[in-house]
Amino acid sequence: MSLGLAHFLVLSGVIFAIGVIGVIIRRNAIIILMSIELMLNAVNIALVAFSVYMRNMDGQVFVFFIITVAAAEAAVGLALAVVISRNRKSVDVDDFNLMKW
Amino acid sequence: MQLAIFIIFAILCIFGSILVITLRSAVSSAIALVFVMCVIAGLFALVGALFVAALQVIVYAGAVMVLFLFIIMLLNLKEELISEDDKKFTRFLGIVLGTAFLFELAFFVRTALMRGSEALYEPVPKTLSSIAVISSELFTKFLFPFELTSVLLLIAIVGAILLAKKKNEK
Numbered sequence: 001m002s003l004g005l006a007h008f009l010v011l012s013g014v015i016f017a018i019g020v021i022g023v024i025i026r027r028n029a030i031i032i033l034m035s036i037e038l039m040l041n042a043v044n045i046a047l048v049a050f051s052v053y054m055r056n057m058d059g060q061v062f063v064f065f066i067i068t069v070a071a072a073e074a075a076v077g078l079a080l081a082v083v084i085s086r087n088r089k090s091v092d093v094d095d096f097n098l099m100k101w
Numbered sequence: 102m103q104l105a106i107f108i109i110f111a112i113l114c115i116f117g118s119i120l121v122i123t124l125r126s127a128v129s130s131a132i133a134l135v136f137v138m139c140v141i142a143g144l145f146a147l148v149g150a151l152f153v154a155a156l157q158v159i160v161y162a163g164a165v166m167v168l169f170l171f172i173i174m175l176l177n178l179k180e181e182l183i184s185e186d187d188k189k190f191t192r193f194l195g196i197v198l199g200t201a202f203l204f205e206l207a208f209f210v211r212t213a214l215m216r217g218s219e220a221l222y223e224p225v226p227k228t229l230s231s232i233a234v235i236s237s238e239l240f241t242k243f244l245f246p247f248e249l250t251s252v253l254l255l256i257a258i259v260g261a262i263l264l265a266k267k268k269n270e271k
Contacts, residue, residue: 002103002104003103003104003107003148005214006210006214007104007107007111008144008148009210009214010207010210011111011114011115011144013203013206013207013210014115014118014203015114015115015118015137016202016206017199017200017202017203017206018115018118018119018121018122018199019118019122020195020198020199020202021122021195021196021198021199022121022122024191024194024195024198024199025122025191025192025195025196026122027191028127030127030169030172030173030176031121031122031127031130033169034121034130034131034134034169035121035122037134037161037165038118038121038122038134038137041137041138041141041161044141044153044157045141045144048144048145048148048150048153049148051150052148052149052150057234057235057238058238058242060150060152060153060235061235061238061239061243063150063153063156064153064156064235064239065243065246065250067156067157067160067161068250068253068254069250069253070161070165071160071164071165071254071257072253072254072256072257073257074165074168074169075168075257075258075260075261076257076260076261076264078168078169078172078261079260079261079262079264079265080264081172081176082172082175082176082264082265083264083265085176091176
């Protein structure tokens with residue numbers, strides 16, 4: 001049995017699911033952002049695997065775009081975390097009920 | 102051989118991901134995430150996607166995670182403190198939903214691979230994995246998205262500065 005596309009897809013799915021669980025169970029906003037990065041990485045694994053399998057570079061170009069978007073998202077998300085911790089003295093998502101109702 | 106390396110990397114990767122979401126302090130989580138990203142870069146190198154592997158280490162494990170660590174240090178966070186039963190309920194809900202999601206994905210992968218499970222991997226041709234091919238794609242076929250990305254980064258920079266700026270004139 002040799003290394004196939006299925007192995008990568010299963011690994012990608014497992015890591016994505018771990019990221020989803022992290023977003024749900026953690027209350028720290030920064031760790032939630034890190035779980036989102038984990039999910040983006042899982043998608044990158046699937047894209048690279050498909051790109052190699054299809055003999056087509058488009059998948060790897062998409063990975064390049066995803067990395068750029070993830071960097072932008074991290075910058076804005078962390079800026080939000082800084083502002084919220086300045087106002088509320090915490091980054092616990094249970095404390096952010098400003099727009100809840 | 103290749104499969105053995107993949108399995109070792111996959112186990113390290115899953116173990117590291119579980120550490121990211123379970124460790125109590127944010128700094129330990131960030132270090133675990135750096136580890137996971139480096140292992141994923143190893144996986145990319147294993148299938149011959151060397152440019153993406155380098156990008157993963159430099160941009161993700163380097164720049165983005167340093168930004169995370171810097172903010173964690175800056176905020177000087179205390180450990181999470183939550184009432185126990187509230188935490189138990191969300192943990193239960195999260196694990197149930199996550200597992201359900203995983204089974205859903207597994208079902209789709211299984212259906213998609215039903216038709217043929219021949220060995221899907223052969224070594225990538227040298228020309229396909231080179232940086233020259235990626236860059237020529239990037240500057241011809243994907244030129245407009247590429248330029249849009251620079252606008253996106255600019256917006257992110259401006260937005261981050263505007264958000265985090267102290268409003269002291271009042």
